[in-house]
Structure formats: C-alpha cells, structure tokens
Amino acid sequence: MPEPILVVENLKKYFPLKGGIFSKVRGYVRAVDGVSFYVQKGETVGLVGESGCGKTTVGLTILRLMEPTDGEIYFEGKNIVTLNYKEMNKIRRGMQMVFQDPFSSLNPRMSVKDIIGEPLVTHSSIRGQKLKEKVIDLLHKVGLEEQHLYRFPHELSGGQKQRVSIARALTLNPKFVVLDEPTSFLDVSVEAQILNLLKELQDDLGLSYLFISHDLAVVHHICERIAVMYAGKIVETADVKELTKEPMHPYTQALFSAVPVPLPKKGKKRIILKGEVPNPAKLPLGCVFHPRCAYVTSRCIGVAPNLTEIRKDHFVACHCIGG
Secondary structure (H helix, E strand, O other): OOOEEEEEEEEEEEEEEEOOOOOOOEEEEEEEEEEEEEEOOOEEEEEOOOOOOOOHHHHHHHHOOOOOOOEEEEEOOOOOOHHHHHHOOOOOOOEEEEEHHHHOOOOOOOOOOHHHHHHHHHHOOHHHHHHHHHHHHHHHHHHHHHHHHHHHHHHHHHHHHHHHHHHHHHHHOOOEEEEOOOOOOOOOHHHHHHHHHHHHHHHOOOOOEEEEOOOHHHHHOOOOOOEEEOOOEEEEEEEEHHHOOOOOOHHHHHHHHHHOOOOOOOOOOOOOOOOOOOOOOOOOOOOOHHHHHOOOOHHHHHOOOOOOOOHOEEOOOOOOOOO
C-alpha cells in the first residue's frame, strides 16, 4: 500500500473549563479524544456522526486552525504538529478547507475576484492581469463565468457562494481538502451539482478529501471509506460498501437504520437509541457508548475498547465484537 497523504494518530483536542474567582481550570471538554485514521492519495474518506460529536473540530485541528492538545498529524510524511508558524504557512498551500456555511465564510465586503485571489496575494507574487486570469480560470473550473468576477457574496445564490468557496480552496493548488458539510446549507438539486463538481475536480486535479457530514446518503455517494465518530472517538471505520451492507458497531447500526430508502425491505426496523449523547465535559468511563448500548457488559463500563481490525480494513471499537 502506498504511503497515505494524511495520517492522524491519537489526535486529541480538549477545551479547558474555568471557574471561580481566579479562573482555575475545573475540567475539560474532550471534543476530540484519541482519533486515528488515514487518507490515501486521491481518496475521499467520510467522517460521520451526530452533531456535536467532534467532526468539525477534527477538521480544524488537522489544518491547525485549532492547535491540538495531543497527538500527531502527518501530511506527506511530515509531522505538522511540530512545525512553527512560518513552516506551517508553507504546508497550508497543500492543505485547504471548504467551510459548512457559504453565507458566513465569505467576506461580504470583498468581491469574488478579491476573495478567490486573496490566497495568491498572501502566498505568491502574482498580481495584476495574471492574478485576474488565474481567478477567471478558477471560476471556470467551478462552473462560474467571468461575469461573476466583480460581484459580492450577497449578489450570489447559495450554490454560487459555495462554488466560490471551492474555487478559493483550490487557488494554491492543494493536494488535500477538508470538506466540512459543504452541501448542508443547499437545496437538494444544488447539492447534487456541488457533489458532482467535487468529484470532477478530484478526478481532474488528483485531490484527496476528508468529507465531514451527518448525511449518510451523501457520504455513500462520494466516499470510498467511512469513519464513524461518537462523543469524540472513532467507533468504526471500513470501506463504504461493506459498512453500508454490514455495520458492526451498535451505534453505526442505529445510524444506518435511520437512513430512508426508496423501497424499504420488509421487516426492516429502525433502531431507537435510549438516552442522550453524553456531555463531552463528563464522558462516561469505559466505552463512551455504553449508557445507550443494548449489549452493554461489565467490561464495557470499566474498560474503553480499542479500535480493532475485525476484517480486512474493517475496524470496530466494541468489546462485544472483538475489542
């Protein structure tokens, strides 16, 4: 197997909780708690889970838009956690992000030309007519025209805004892009267009994606592998076809049981989980899922399961399955 473009090992991101007169640290919100996964060159890996499970924090921490509390992040074999500000700026040319909300991620006072061209102004010496030509070329790549060059975000539709966001992410010719729910704010018809655009760009430019989403149908359409997150941890990861056909972790089974299908199989039942998602500041001991699990044992309550390979490239963190 070739070396992955991105390897994340035991990534943690804790936010301190302070209180009292002297603002002492009283505890931590464990938003990301020991996450490990990899992305191969040209591959799309989906990161799925309920809102608040830490998906977006993983994406921001990988790009060091948030500093990790612990763990290692290897991009093209280099541990970027150890890099200083100047060294990280060079690496960021190859790592970009498309944010969830195109309405708030674009500066309303900047034209499309300035929004897309800003990374080039910051990271290169390209100016004037060459800069304009580069921006126009990027607009064409994402399905927009030269007429959009001097428009402002409020003059664009939601789909057009997200196309501008994608063009901005591609300005510096990155190799890896974090896509943080890039279609969740869009209508279904526009969503399909953006997903197809992302696939075309990946094929044309050889991009690798981390696709963050809570929509399993979308993830199934665009991803090769899926990692399932719950309460800051990855509980299962596998090839998208295998995970869809036979999810093993009880949480993954509940997620996939909720996906609507055009012709539901007779006897298919929705798995309703009891209880609530745990507070990330007070995570349960042992397996974080055990308070909601129908198969909980005494071992689950006392010992956290490791992500274990049950089948080839199919990893599950569950004592009842093989952890």
